[in-house]
Amino acid sequence: MSAHEEAAIRRQIEKVVEGLRAKDLEALREPYATDVVSFDVEPPLQHVGIGAKLANWARVFEVFETVDYELRDLALTMGGDVAFGHAFGRLSGTMKNGVATVGMWVRVTYGLRKIDGTWRIAHDQVSVPLDILSGTGMVDLEP
Template sequence: MIEIGIVLGSTRPGRLGDQVARWVHERASRRADARFTLIDLRDHPLPHLEEPPGFSGRYEDDRTRAWAATVAACDGFVFVTPEYNHSVPGVLKNAMDHVHVEWTTKAAGFVSYGGAGGARSVEQLRLICGALQLADVAPQVTLPLATEFEDRAVFAPGAYQLPALDLVLDHVVAWSTALAPLRRGDAEAAIRGRLDAMVEGLRVKDLEALRRCYAPDVVSFDVEPPLQHVGVDAKLENWAKVFTIFEKVDYELRDLTVTASGGLAVGHGFGRVSGTLKNGVTTDGMWVRGTFVFRDTGDGWVIVHDQASVPFDVATGRGLADLEP
């Protein structure tokens, strides 16, 4: 199913955008043609842009990688934005500049608010979207402070705003769906984005985010017994065990190679789980050899098989867990 992110583009104290974003999310969640997730930039405290250009999809800062995974998981966006001094909020512009390939060939709609309904902010956002190869839809919702907010502080939109919002959502879903073949055309970028989303799901211990990375019938050959874990629930049980051991989890993929052909792809590299245990001890973990097999479902690439292993000494049968790539 198409995934649409509702991006709340203001983080300032006393903001009105949270009221507007909830209104958009509540209305959107009634639909059956897409899933909608509220993305609050307060949850992504990015520094002022310090990354090299993001055309490769590889980022150095953990905060950028987390943000990239969030953006990559979406097929389209609705930006909820105020207007600051005739322009877009700096924090939203900074968030859009931090990544690049994760925005490409997706759709964008706008719900704006402010003294002039936020219309001038949206005009600038459309130019930014063009540079990022985001397809901005024509309908938009503008919410003037004088008419849609009681005492310019409490959001109380008129019922006439709902058809306008529905039209924006209709167009964002339709264009996100129509652009899906183009997104699938860059299979390697999409697969790396899926793995980035998996890594971020591990770091925040989000089993539902991990579920979206695997096929329902995934078969996993993990380092822990039994010999195989069949089905996504069995795979998630294994990750849940990790979460019970670690207070804070980190995961690193290194030297990843991806080859795609048709609707299947194979990736291999080295992976390592590390972090802080429940008893406060920090561990670097061990490097394992990882292999992934992906299938294109039409809604995105999912893992249908993975295998993690360590070499072992044939003479002693002892696994060699202290090797590094």
């Protein structure tokens, strides 16, 4: 992967972080493909299209007064007009009821396509490890 292409991909993912911190749905629209498929931690199993993706973020903004998002250890691989990346992410902030939360670390995977010369997130997946015996998500782990 060329340094220029890697920087362009990292910039698109950084736009997600900036859009979340600003609680700006229009800023969040830009880095995603219009036909993005998202496997988020919230039901249903998949959210299809930019409208569904933005609706997920809108629900976050309804609950949080202030939002912070931290992304750690982003690793990227690219070939031609497709790329993927994985990282750890944590959404935190102050909820509308005044309670501050440090959030939980999740595993994030990005699938990107170069569309009309611009890298767009075409797929993302957010998950937490599962304790198979109890069926409970393990939300207290840290990278």
